[in-house]
Amino acid sequence: MNVRIGYGEDAHRLESGLPLTLAGLVIEGSPHGAVAHSDGDAVLHAVADALLSALALGDIGKLYPDTDLKWRGLDSSVILKDVLARVTKLGWRIGNVACVVTLDQPKLGSRRDLMAAKLASLLEIPSGDVGLSFKTSEGLATAHVQTRVTVLLVRS
Numbered sequence: 001m002n003v004r005i006g007y008g009e010d011a012h013r014l015e016s017g018l019p020l021t022l023a024g025l026v027i028e029g030s031p032h033g034a035v036a037h038s039d040g041d042a043v044l045h046a047v048a049d050a051l052l053s054a055l056a057l058g059d060i061g062k063l064y065p066d067t068d069l070k071w072r073g074l075d076s077s078v079i080l081k082d083v084l085a086r087v088t089k090l091g092w093r094i095g096n097v098a099c100v101v102t103l104d105q106p107k108l109g110s111r112r113d114l115m116a117a118k119l120a121s122l123l124e125i126p127s128g129d130v131g132l133s134f135k136t137s138e139g140l141a142t143a144h145v146q147t148r149v150t151v152l153l154v155r156s
Contacts, residue, residue: 004092004153006054010045011146012036022101022108022145023115023132024077024122030106034145037066041076043099043119046149048076048083050097054153055090080122087153094123095152098131102146108134 018033019026023043034040049059064071064079087094097119101108108115112132120127137144 002155003095004054006050006052006151006153008046008049008051008053008059008149008151009147010042010049011144012040012042014143014145020106020145021076022103022147023099023119024080025111025115025118027106027108027111032105032143037072038064038074038079039076042145042147043101043115043149044076044080044122046099046147047097047119047123047151048080050149050151051083051087051094051153054151055087055092057086077122084123088156091156092153093156094125094129095154096129096131097123097125097152098133098150100133100135100148102135102137102141102148104136104139104142 012034014032015035016032020030020033021039021041034042045060052059060079116130116132117127120130
């Protein structure tokens with residue numbers, strides 16, 4: 001098989017007074033941030049899980065358990081870089097990444113290009129290979145962020 005598809009999903013409860021980090025960027029002006037063991041970057045967590053699932057390698061909870069204090073406050077880009085190295089070592093490369101982020105506030109549309117460029121840089125792919133869609137929960141889940149990701153891997 002020369003292609004694999006992976007799916008990842010992550011969600012975090014939001015609280016005021018915490019920074020909100022998505023796709024490797026601190027979202028300035030956010031009224032709240034993610035409650036998490038690491039930095040709570042729901043985009044990077046979902047992308048990492050999608051990459052791992054494409055190759056049946058488990059998930060980030062297996063590799064970076066929240067029960068281990070050494071991962072407390074971890075920058076999620078460290079997780080993503082480690083997962084990407086595992087994918088590359090096995091002879092795969094990313095074809096594209098599609099992300100859907102559900103967040104009521106703040107609105108993310110004006111940050112789309114910056115977030116896509118940062119995520120592409122972390123994944124070592126062109127920013128045109130990163131699709132970002134933003135949704136709101138229509139008031140159903142105002143105190144959380146959720147990300148769903150699909151990745152396409154191709155044999156190197």
